[in-house]
Amino acid sequence: MHQQQQSRSPASRSFSTLPFSLLLLSLLLLCSPTSTSAQPVGEDTATSAEYAKDDAFRDAVLNVTNTYREQHNATKLEWNKTLAEFAGDWSDDCKFKHSGGPYGENLASGYPNASASIIAWGQERTKYNFRKGDFSAETGHFTQLVWKNTTQVGCSRKQCNGGEKDGHGDAPGWYVVCEYSPAGNMIGSFVDNVQPQVSGSTEKCPQGAVCSAAHTLRGSVGALWIAVLVSCVAVAWM
Numbered sequence: 479m480h481q482q483q484q485s486r487s488p489a490s491r492s493f494s495t496l497p498f499s500l501l502l503l504s505l506l507l508l509c510s511p512t513s514t515s516a517q518p519v520g521e522d523t524a525t526s527a528e529y530a531k532d533d534a535f536r537d538a539v540l541n542v543t544n545t546y547r548e549q550h551n552a553t554k555l556e557w558n559k560t561l562a563e564f565a566g567d568w569s570d571d572c573k574f575k576h577s578g579g580p581y582g583e584n585l586a587s588g589y590p591n592a593s594a595s596i597i598a599w600g601q602e603r604t605k606y607n608f609r610k611g612d613f614s615a616e617t618g619h620f621t622q623l624v625w626k627n628t629t630q631v632g633c634s635r636k637q638c639n640g641g642e643k644d645g646h647g648d649a650p651g652w653y654v655v656c657e658y659s660p661a662g663n664m665i666g667s668f669v670d671n672v673q674p675q676v677s678g679s680t681e682k683c684p685q686g687a688v689c690s691a692a693h694t695l696r697g698s699v700g701a702l703w704i705a706v707l708v709s710c711v712a713v714a715w716m
Contacts (some may be wrong), residue, residue: 561632570649
């Protein structure tokens with residue numbers, strides 16, 4: 479994981495010299511035991527407010543999404559109830575695959591909160607080739623996120639806990655589905671709609687945490703643990 483070398487507390491400065499196994503243990507210990515970002519999915523822990531409350535979920539989606547869009551010279555998205563309802567209908571089945579609907583669509587599962595889910599999409603920008611301007615499976619979430627011609631978004635979430643006892647479907651933890659209109663990722667339009675970053679730090683999350691260029695891992699708790707590391711680093715370095 480790339481580590482930012484500024485704005486860190488004295489206690490966190492020693493992390494870069496630790497072996498990876500000790501680094502992982504240290505980060506996990508630094509997280510509060512009651513924080514959902516430090517717990518494996520499926521355990522009986524307090525649910526993130528961004529998942530538990532409709533307003534908090536919507537605000538988190540819009541805040542993080544529009545921060546990335548502003549950084550890439552795209553206008554802010556507005557919340558659309560019809561898109562949110564479509565996302566809810568799809569997420570309720572806990573199937574970690576695309577719906578095939580008429581909108582642009584991003585999926586994430588196993589992250590501790592809505593912000594972390596969208597940050598995982600946004601940080602794909604570190605692998606995007608702006609000069610080439612083309613679709614890539616590694617960066618498709620990011621390009622839809624900042625697509626200039628998109629004007630509206632609606633998202634939903636569902637606690638699926640796929641693969642666990644009493645879980646549903648194959649989506650681990652909390653499953654986030656976002657729908658976008660007009661849809662992005664249109665072949666031949668990438669250069670005009672996905673523009674290089676014009677503000678902010680490439681390696682800094684909107685909330686000020688340091689992000690890895692992680693992908694959402696299909697049906698894998700690896701997605702959760704990447705998010706846990708990001709969250710722990712954010713707590714340690716704030």
